[in-house]
Amino acid sequence: MSIQIIRAHKRRPVFRNHLPGILAAAVLLGLSAPLAMAGNSTPLPVADATSALAADRQEHDRFIVRYREGSPQRHDTQRLVQSLQQVVARSGLVGGAGLSVRHVRSLALGGDVVEVSRPLDRVSAAALMRSIATDPAVAHVEPDILLSHTGLPARVSPAMVPDDELYAQYQWHLHSATGGIRAPAAWDATSGEGVVVAVLDTGITDHEDLDGNVLEGYDFITDTFLSRRETDERVAGAHDYGDWNDDPTQCPVSPSSFHGSHVAGTVAETTGNGIGMAGVAHDARVLPVRVLGRCGGYLSDIADAVVWASGGSVDGVPDNANPAEVINMSLSGAAACGAESTMQLAIDAAIANGTTVVVAAGNDNADVGGFTPASCASVVTVGATRIGGGRAGYSNYGSRVDLSGPGGGGSADGNPGGYVWQSINDSATSPELGTPTYGGMAGTSMAAPHVAGVVALVQSVAETPLAPDEMRALLKDTARPFPVEIPAGTPVGSGILDAQAAVAAVAEPCEGDECEPVPEATPISNRVPVTGLAGGVDEAQLFSIEVPAGASGLSFISYGGSGDVSLLVSFGAEPTQDAADFSSARPGNNETIRIATPQVGTYYVKVVGVKAFAAVTLQARHN
Incomplete structure (x- = not known):
C-alpha cells in the first residue's frame, strides 16, 4: 500500500476574469514530508481544514x-x-x-x-x-457565484466489529465513545442496503474499497476550465479529473483533493472485507454527481444537480434512474440563502421529491447564516466536532446548525486523532498518475457525510420512509449530548450524531430468537439512594433508570462505605469496560458522572469493584 502524508495550505479567494465569484470554506491539499506513526510503519495522508471568508474584492x-x-x-x-x-x-x-x-x-x-x-x-x-x-x-x-468543498437504539450486544485492517486504529469517528457516532451498535440492525445517497462533489475515482457501492453518476459542470473536459456539455459518469491548479491568477495554487472520493467513502466504503477502512452505510449505493472542479463550481450547475439527483428533470440530461433518498453537499459559498434564491428553489424541489438534503455548515468559524447552502431552509446543516467531542475551531456555528458530526480537529489533535479517514488518491494532479489509497481530512465536509450515511441507515429499516422534515427532527432529537461544554456564542446544534439512537428510534421491534436480551438490571428511581452495595474485586452490579422527556442535568454518584469502585454508564445498552458512554474511576468510592442534556429512555449504570467494597451508596438524579 503506497501512502503519503498530505497537509493543507491556507486558502484565499482569487478570481480570474472568466470565473468571478465567491470561493468559500474549503480544504485544499499540498504534499509534504511523511509523518511517523506509532504502531504502524506506513504513514497515512492527512489534511488540515483551512478556509477563508470571501475577499472584499469580488x-x-x-x-x-x-x-x-x-x-x-x-x-x-x-x-x-x-x-x-x-x-x-x-x-x-x-x-x-x-x-x-x-x-x-x-x-x-x-x-x-x-x-x-x-x-x-x-x-x-x-x-x-x-x-x-x-x-x-x-x-x-x-x-452565479462559485462554491467550493468544505473539506478541511437497537438493543444490541455485542456490537458488530468490522475486520477492515485500518478501522480500529484510524476510524475513531465511527467507534469512539467520546467523539464518534456509535456506528458499530447501529450496524447490528442495518447497513443501509437499498438506499441511494447522492454525493454532489468533485466526482469520484476508482478505488477497490469503494467501487462496488458506486452507481454511474453524471458530470454537471458546464465550463471546460473547471471540468478539464473538452466540452461544456454535461456528460454521463462522474469521473474526477482532478481539481489541481497551478496558475495563481485563476485561483489558489493547490494539488488535487479527490474530495468527492473521501466523502463517498465515509458514506459507503465497503466494510467487512478485510481491507482498508469502513463506511457508515456500507451496503448503500453512492450516486456521484460532479459539480466541483478546478477553482470550484457554479451555483447554477449545483442547483440543477440537486434537482436531477432527487429525481427531477433537467433539460439535456436523461432522467436519473436512481433517485436519491438523501443528498450530501459538502460545499459552501459565502452568500445567504434567501427564500427566492436559486439554491433554495432547487432544495425545495428535492424536498418535494422526498429527498433529505444534508449540507456542511462551512469552515469559516462564522455564523452559518451568511453561507449557502448551509443557511437554506429545510436542509440538515451539520457542524464539526473533534475527537474529544468539542466544537472544531473552524466550524461555522449558529441557530441554523441542526447537529454536529465528526470533522476532526486537525493537527491540534495529532495523527490519526485529528482527522477523518477514508478512501483517496495520492496523485497531486490526475488520478491516473496516482494510486488509490487512504487519507485523513478535516472539515465540516467530513462531518456531513456521517449524517448522510446515518440517514441511509434509518431509511433502510424504517417501515415507512421518513419525510425530510421527519428525518431532520429525528436526527436532532436522537443526537447525544456534547461531552464537553459548547460556548453559548458558538452553538453547533443539538448534540453529536448518534447512529445507534437514530436507528433504534425507527427499527421494528425484534421477535423471538432475533432479539437481544434486555439487560437484567435493578430499576432505580430519581433521587432515591440505593444503599448497602457490596462486592469483591471485578464484581459488578447493574442498575437502570428511565429518563422522561424534558429531563435535564442527569447525574450518577456513588459515595460512602469502604473499598474502591468505578462507575460505567451507557444509554440503551449495558456498559462494559471496553464500551461505555461515560465512566468515572477515581480512587475510593466517590464517583460522579454528569450528563447535561440526557436522552429520553433507559440509562444503565454499573458499579464495578476495583477493590472489594461494602456499604456503598448509589444515587441517580435529574431535574
Whole structure:
C-alpha cells in the first residue's frame, strides 16, 4: 500500500476574469514530508481544514435571472437578451453602453444564466442587478457565484466489529465513545442496503474499497476550465479529473483533493472485507454527481444537480434512474440563502421529491447564516466536532446548525486523532498518475457525510420512509449530548450524531430468537439512594433508570462505605469496560458522572469493584 502524508495550505479567494465569484470554506491539499506513526510503519495522508471568508474584492460576469411566468422573456432567449441589453445601456454603469450580454443556458426551475462581456466589480455588479430588478417582469436576480468543498437504539450486544485492517486504529469517528457516532451498535440492525445517497462533489475515482457501492453518476459542470473536459456539455459518469491548479491568477495554487472520493467513502466504503477502512452505510449505493472542479463550481450547475439527483428533470440530461433518498453537499459559498434564491428553489424541489438534503455548515468559524447552502431552509446543516467531542475551531456555528458530526480537529489533535479517514488518491494532479489509497481530512465536509450515511441507515429499516422534515427532527432529537461544554456564542446544534439512537428510534421491534436480551438490571428511581452495595474485586452490579422527556442535568454518584469502585454508564445498552458512554474511576468510592442534556429512555449504570467494597451508596438524579 503506497501512502503519503498530505497537509493543507491556507486558502484565499482569487478570481480570474472568466470565473468571478465567491470561493468559500474549503480544504485544499499540498504534499509534504511523511509523518511517523506509532504502531504502524506506513504513514497515512492527512489534511488540515483551512478556509477563508470571501475577499472584499469580488468580480462577477455571470448572473442568474428569473423572469415571471407569462413574461415573453421566460421562454424566448432572444427577447431575454434584448431586454437585458437595454437594461445595461440604461444602468448608468461606467462604459455600460459597450457591455454586451450573452445567454449561457436555462436552469431546470425556470431561471437563466447570462454572461456579460467583462467582469464587473462588486459595486458595478450590484448596480446592474438593481437595474435588472426594476423590470416588473423580473422575479429574481443574483450572481452565479462559485462554491467550493468544505473539506478541511437497537438493543444490541455485542456490537458488530468490522475486520477492515485500518478501522480500529484510524476510524475513531465511527467507534469512539467520546467523539464518534456509535456506528458499530447501529450496524447490528442495518447497513443501509437499498438506499441511494447522492454525493454532489468533485466526482469520484476508482478505488477497490469503494467501487462496488458506486452507481454511474453524471458530470454537471458546464465550463471546460473547471471540468478539464473538452466540452461544456454535461456528460454521463462522474469521473474526477482532478481539481489541481497551478496558475495563481485563476485561483489558489493547490494539488488535487479527490474530495468527492473521501466523502463517498465515509458514506459507503465497503466494510467487512478485510481491507482498508469502513463506511457508515456500507451496503448503500453512492450516486456521484460532479459539480466541483478546478477553482470550484457554479451555483447554477449545483442547483440543477440537486434537482436531477432527487429525481427531477433537467433539460439535456436523461432522467436519473436512481433517485436519491438523501443528498450530501459538502460545499459552501459565502452568500445567504434567501427564500427566492436559486439554491433554495432547487432544495425545495428535492424536498418535494422526498429527498433529505444534508449540507456542511462551512469552515469559516462564522455564523452559518451568511453561507449557502448551509443557511437554506429545510436542509440538515451539520457542524464539526473533534475527537474529544468539542466544537472544531473552524466550524461555522449558529441557530441554523441542526447537529454536529465528526470533522476532526486537525493537527491540534495529532495523527490519526485529528482527522477523518477514508478512501483517496495520492496523485497531486490526475488520478491516473496516482494510486488509490487512504487519507485523513478535516472539515465540516467530513462531518456531513456521517449524517448522510446515518440517514441511509434509518431509511433502510424504517417501515415507512421518513419525510425530510421527519428525518431532520429525528436526527436532532436522537443526537447525544456534547461531552464537553459548547460556548453559548458558538452553538453547533443539538448534540453529536448518534447512529445507534437514530436507528433504534425507527427499527421494528425484534421477535423471538432475533432479539437481544434486555439487560437484567435493578430499576432505580430519581433521587432515591440505593444503599448497602457490596462486592469483591471485578464484581459488578447493574442498575437502570428511565429518563422522561424534558429531563435535564442527569447525574450518577456513588459515595460512602469502604473499598474502591468505578462507575460505567451507557444509554440503551449495558456498559462494559471496553464500551461505555461515560465512566468515572477515581480512587475510593466517590464517583460522579454528569450528563447535561440526557436522552429520553433507559440509562444503565454499573458499579464495578476495583477493590472489594461494602456499604456503598448509589444515587441517580435529574431535574
